[in-house]
Amino acid sequence: MASSSYFLVIALLALASWQTMASDPILVNGFVCKDPKDVKAEDFFLAAKLDMPRDTNTNKVGSNVTLINVMRLPGLNTLGISLARIDYAPLGENPPHAHPRATEILTVLEGTLYAGFVTSNPDNKFLSKVLNKGDVFVFPEGLIHFQFNPNPYKPAVAIAALSSQNPGAITIANAVFGSKPAISDDVLAKAFQVEKNTVDWLQAQFWADNHN
Ligand SMILES: *[C@@H]1O[C@H](CO)[C@@H](O)[C@H](O)[C@H]1NC(C)=O
Numbered sequence: 001m002a003s004s005s006y007f008l009v010i011a012l013l014a015l016a017s018w019q020t021m022a023s024d025p026i027l028v029n030g031f032v033c034k035d036p037k038d039v040k041a042e043d044f045f046l047a048a049k050l051d052m053p054r055d056t057n058t059n060k061v062g063s064n065v066t067l068i069n070v071m072r073l074p075g076l077n078t079l080g081i082s083l084a085r086i087d088y089a090p091l092g093e094n095p096p097h098a099h100p101r102a103t104e105i106l107t108v109l110e111g112t113l114y115a116g117f118v119t120s121n122p123d124n125k126f127l128s129k130v131l132n133k134g135d136v137f138v139f140p141e142g143l144i145h146f147q148f149n150p151n152p153y154k155p156a157v158a159i160a161a162l163s164s165q166n167p168g169a170i171t172i173a174n175a176v177f178g179s180k181p182a183i184s185d186d187v188l189a190k191a192f193q194v195e196k197n198t199v200d201w202l203q204a205q206f207w208a209d210n211h212n
Contacts, residue, residue: 029165031070031077044075054087056155059208062092063147066212070165082165088113088149088156094210095171096146102167104139104160106147108132111156117145144172169211178207 025032034043046068054064064087070076082102086094088111106115108131116128117139130150131137139145141163149156176188177199185199192199 028078029070032074033077039075044073046073048072050083050085050159053155053157054085054212056087056089056092059210060206061095061208061210062089062149063087063094063210064212065094065169065210067167067169069167076165079165080163082162082167084160084162086147086158086160088147088158090152090154091149092155093148094146095173096144097169097171098142098144099139099162099164099167099169100142102162102164103141104145104162104167105136106131106139106158106160107136108134109157109159111149111154112151113147113156113158114150115139115145115147117143119143171207171209173202174207174209177202177205 025034027033048066048068050066050068054066056062056064058064066085066087067082068076068084069082076082086106088094110133112133113131114128115131115137116126119125119127120143129135129137131147147158176183182203185196185203188199188203189196
């Protein structure tokens with residue numbers, strides 16, 4: 001055996017024994033990756049009560065997103081999927097936002113939703129639908145999208161699946177006008193083609209997150 005490959009074998013053996021002796025858990029994507037022999041049903045289970053309505057009066061947009069991602073359900077680690085229940089007050093909306101790491105497929109369980117997304121540059125084509133109970137709509141990865149409940153009397157409920165264990169969410173208004181610290185109003189006035197005092201007014205609003 002050539003001395004260089006002999007050295008490589010020794011190095012790999014040392015690494016392997018160090019890994020088995022180490023008391024720290026092995027992390028993958030920053031989350032614990034359990035030894036298969038230690039895995040329990042509970043690692044893949046969460047009593048999330050997704051059958052229960054959520055409170056939609058705590059924010060001005062009138063919606064409440066309950067996301068079951070890898071932070072809540074450790075067994076999702078490396079599996080590329082997550083789930084959300086979304087509750088909408090009458091005239092409530094899940095405001096324009098994007099998921100940097102996931103495509104979303106949504107179905108309406110109760111009520112009606114007006115939903116849409118905008119394609120990337122240069123077309124910025126707006127594709128939208130009115131969804132009734134049982135209908136399904138897809139929001140492709142990374143694109144800005146929203147859902148709005150047009151009914152002034154009845155709430156709506158949707159379930160969405162997302163193609164990432166940690167899809168991430170960028171709520172457009174919150175990120176642009178509610179950043180900490182604020183983006184310069186010179187920058188935003190030019191970008192949005194409005195007066196600086198309009199930007200200042202927007203930046204003075206309270207940009208609440210509708211996610212749990
Ligand atoms: C969502 O509803 C729950 C109660 O069902 C409430 O505790 C929580 O504050 C609400 N979250 C948001 C972001 O509105």
